[in-house]
Amino acid sequence: MVLDTLQKLLITMVVFLPLEHFLPRLKDKKIFRKNWSLDSCYALISPFIISASIVFVIVLASLVIDPILPARIKEIIASQHLIIQVVEIIIIADIGYYFVHRMFHEIPLLWKLHAIHHSIEEMDWLAAHRVHPIDQILTRGLSLIIPFTFGFSAAAIAMFFVLSGWHSYLKHSNINIRFGPLRWILVSPTYHHWHHANEEHAFDKNYAGQLPIIDIIFGTAIMKETSGPTYYGTDTPVPKSYVGQLLLPFKLLKPQKKSAPLKTEDASLSGQ
């Protein structure tokens, strides 16, 4: 697993570093920009915590769903063409992702955790990793319960992981690429950059991970493709270090004095 993670990171680096260098959205962004070491910790360590916990969530869900789900439904789903199954997984998973992601924005306690992802001030492929494991486990785990328990083939699920993984790097990347009419079908980098905007009109918009149609249906889409945001980040203070961010849930759950802020030495004051 260690070698797999390193290999995956290396391949991603080989693909995205040249693209970000030759086709930059923001020309003055450096490879070793602010917080690159923090995001490297996320990229190298978090996958181990996340995969084990997502498996736990899925196994738990299977124990509940398996006995009540008619075997015929599983057979029908498994008998479909691989590509149909992948498309169905993308739709089901993204609907789930939309609602869990929205919950992380709308419930104050969850927002404080999700603010870690929104503390990204310089977007690039590496920044895609900066998500608290609990955030990742709930958004990914809950959105994948149906794909994992309703009989979709292992090949379809694996293909979904590959596609959504590369797509996540692309939508966070600093690559100046326009999707044109495709932006109505698939989340483009500009679309997701608006989700990270530190501009009031863009707060709580563009939740969808892959399919903008979900945001369009629920009235939370910004479809501007010609320009991206000017300001990124969040005003919500988050701890600066990887360990501090990892331990944030304990801090949030500890009873605090009224209006007591997070310690200033441990909080990022820049952002939204």
Ligand SMILES: [Zn+2]
């Ligand atoms: Zn968000």
Ligand SMILES: [Zn+2]
């Ligand atoms: Zn993001």
